[in-house]
Amino acid sequence: MVLGFLLARAGIEVLVLEKHADFFRDFRGDTIHPSTFELMYELGVLDDFLRVPHQQLLQIGAAVDDFTVTVADFSHLPVHCKFVGLMPQWDFLNFIAEKAKAYPQFHLRMESEVTDLIRENGRVTGVRARTREGDREFRAGLTVGADGRHSIVRAKAGFEVIDLGAPIDVLWMRVSRLPTDPEQTLGRFRAGKLLVTLNRGDYWQCAYVIPKGGFAAIQKNGLPAFRRDLETVATFLQGRTIELKDWSDIKLLSVAVDRLRHWSRSGLLCIGDSAHAMSPIGGVGINLAIQDAVAAANILAPVFSTGASPDADVHKVQARREFPTRMTQAVQVFAHKRFIGPALATKAPLARLPLPLALLKHFPILRRIPARMVGLGFRPEHIHTSEARTTRGPMHQCPSAFKR
Numbered sequence: 001m002v003l004g005f006l007l008a009r010a011g012i013e014v015l016v017l018e019k020h021a022d023f024f025r026d027f028r029g030d031t032i033h034p035s036t037f038e039l040m041y042e043l044g045v046l047d048d049f050l051r052v053p054h055q056q057l058l059q060i061g062a063a064v065d066d067f068t069v070t071v072a073d074f075s076h077l078p079v080h081c082k083f084v085g086l087m088p089q090w091d092f093l094n095f096i097a098e099k100a101k102a103y104p105q106f107h108l109r110m111e112s113e114v115t116d117l118i119r120e121n122g123r124v125t126g127v128r129a130r131t132r133e134g135d136r137e138f139r140a141g142l143t144v145g146a147d148g149r150h151s152i153v154r155a156k157a158g159f160e161v162i163d164l165g166a167p168i169d170v171l172w173m174r175v176s177r178l179p180t181d182p183e184q185t186l187g188r189f190r191a192g193k194l195l196v197t198l199n200r201g202d203y204w205q206c207a208y209v210i211p212k213g214g215f216a217a218i219q220k221n222g223l224p225a226f227r228r229d230l231e232t233v234a235t236f237l238q239g240r241t242i243e244l245k246d247w248s249d250i251k252l253l254s255v256a257v258d259r260l261r262h263w264s265r266s267g268l269l270c271i272g273d274s275a276h277a278m279s280p281i282g283g284v285g286i287n288l289a290i291q292d293a294v295a296a297a298n299i300l301a302p303v304f305s306t307g308a309s310p311d312a313d314v315h316k317v318q319a320r321r322e323f324p325t326r327m328t329q330a331v332q333v334f335a336h337k338r339f340i341g342p343a344l345a346t347k348a349p350l351a352r353l354p355l356p357l358a359l360l361k362h363f364p365i366l367r368r369i370p371a372r373m374v375g376l377g378f379r380p381e382h383i384h385t386s387e388a389r390t391t392r393g394p395m396h397q398c399p400s401a402f403k404r
Contacts (some may be wrong), residue, residue, distance in 0.1 A: 001096045002290050003144060003271070006297035008106035009043075011388030012304045015138060017112040017129055019147075023090035030088050030205070031283035034074060034375040036290050037081035042383040045099055046080065052095055054087035055201060057185050059367075060374070062357065064189045065349045069361040071187075072371040084375065086200060089286070103388075112136075117143065117156045117268070123311075124157070124267035142300070142310045144269045146289070149256055151274035159260045159270065164329055166255040167336050168344075169215060170280055171208040173250045175230075175240050177201070188233045192347040194340065195233040204237070206230070207280065211344060215252050223247065255279055257329055257336075263318040266311050271296055275318075276325045279332040281340075282374045288328060294381035295320045301385045324378040331373065 004016040032054070040046040060072040074082045100106040111132050118126040118137060126139035145153025154161075177199065188195045194209040208230065210218065218226055227241035244250060259276035263269060272289030296317045303313050339354070353361060360366050 001093055001100070003146065003293035003296055004106060004108075005096050005100035005103075006293065006383070006385055007301055007304070008100055008103040009387050010297065010301040010305065010385040011103075011105060012301060013105045013107075015107045015109065015140070017114055017127070017138065018108065018110050019113040021111050023093040025090065030086055030092075031286065032085035032087050032092065033284070033287040033377075034077050034079045034081055034083065035377055035380045036287050037085065038079045038380070039290065039294060039383060041080045043099075048099075049095060050081075052087060052091050054085040054091075055199060056083040056085055057199075058083050059184070060084070060186075060370075061184055062187045062189065064353060064357065065191075067350070067353050067357070067361075068186075069353065069357050070364070070367055071357070071360055072374055073364065073367040074371045074375050076368050077371060077375050079376070084283070086198060086205075105388075114147065114152055117153065122266065124265065127153075140267075141304070142267060142269060142314065144271060144296070145274045146270075146272050146293075147274055149258075149273040149277035151270065153268070154260060154270050154274050157265065157268055157270075159262060161258050162261055164257040164259070164333055166257045166279055166333075167212050167341055168209050168255050168279075169212055170253040170255060171210060171215065171218075171250050172253060173206050173208070173244055174200075175204045175206060175237055175243055177204050178240075181236050189343050190233045191349070192344055193229055193233045194343055195230060197234055206234075209340060209344065212255070219247060226250075253280065257332055259322075259325055259329065263322075264314045269296065269314050269317060271317065271321075275321075276329065278328065279336065281332045281335050282328075284328060284374060284377065288325065288377060291324065291377060291379070291381045292317070292321050294383065298381070298384040321379075327378040328373075 001016060004014040007014045037046065037049070040049040058074060059070050061068060061070045074084065076082070097108060101108070109131070113130045114127045115130055116128040117124050118128060118139065124143050126137060127143055128135060128137050143153070145151050145157070147153055183199060185198050186196070188197065196207040196209070198205040198207075223244065223246065227244060230241050231238045256277045257279050260270060263271070263275045271292035273285060275292070276288070278285040278288060299313055299316045299320065300310050303310050352358070
């Protein structure tokens with residue numbers, strides 16, 4: 001959606017294909033990081049964006065048994081919004097769609113599920129999709145797969161996937177929040193259990209981290225036992241976990257950390273989770289995908305503006321974005337192996353904080369490091385595309401087709 005917005009803003013005809021009739025679904029991780037707010041500022045829409053209901057996290061902390069420590073402090077970042085925002089992704093997508101519709105070059109088709117790629121003379125020239133009107137073909141000068149970790153586009157393209165492994169899964173749920181509850185968003189470690197609680201105003205969005213493939217064993221033990229485990233980690237939830245009435249209230253996210261060896265080929269590009277699935281650690285997935293979109297627009301908009309084929313330049317998106325992807329995934333894999341895995345295996349209470357957390361507790365300046373890694377990433381992108389005219393003119397063949 002962001003890439004479609006940026007290209008249409010630059011005067012490029014764009015068609016975005018969305019599988020569903022609306023965006024109103026539980027995306028679980030709904031974080032908007034300082035890097036994304038800064039892009040909204042550069043686009044001149046930050047004031048409007050801040051009017052969309054959201055919560056602001058100035059810091060991120062951890063509670064390890066009886067110890068509490070601030071892990072990241074965003075107040076020193078060199079940006080306009082020094083916080084992480086919690087905003088439902090459907091609100092974010094609707095906001096971007098509305099801004100994009102101001103440009104006549106932007107076209108959005110809902111209920112259009114991509115099912116296959118169209119190939120001609122060894123080149124991807126569009127997609128086949130299942131729509132309300134039946135099966136249709138959409139042809140384009142470039143097809144961009146932005147359809148997530150279970151990407152149809154990358155599967156149909158036959159791209160090689162490098163699986164880095166992830167020893168965890170995550171159970172997502174929501175529990176009501178009382179005014180007397182703690183304010184801070186925390187990762188809570190206790191007795192071999194890990195629960196992340198995100199303050200969403202009138203409810204807690206909860207992520208319960210479990211060993212990979214461990215959900216079946218949890219279900220076998222029964223829902224009452226699961227509720228007790230949650231209340232053991234976050235005692236202030238006692239009496240409210242009964243709101244989880246059956247297993248349908250708990251959503252399993254099978255965590256994967258992988259990336260494509262090659263993100264593109266003639267007529268085709270993958271970005272976001274379609275190119276590199278991320279762990280939920282740090283909530284960086286959506287923001288890394290948005291950075292991909294900005295880089296792609298910066299690289300490809302000038303090419304499209306000349307009417308040239310993008311084939312000679314499409315590989316430059318991976319060249320630009322692979323370094324931050326690799327670095328982010330390396331940090332996530334390291335955290336899986338050195339922190340989360342041992343934490344899930346340790347049942348006894350800790351006598352003292354692990355050294356990295358102890359350093360963060362006693363030397364506040366160190367909190368700027370994780371804040372920068374989470375808030376800005378390893379290579380933050382900036383808007384380099386210019387805004388073209390916005391009056392509606394004659395339609396041309398869409399040079400780009402996108403699928404979420």
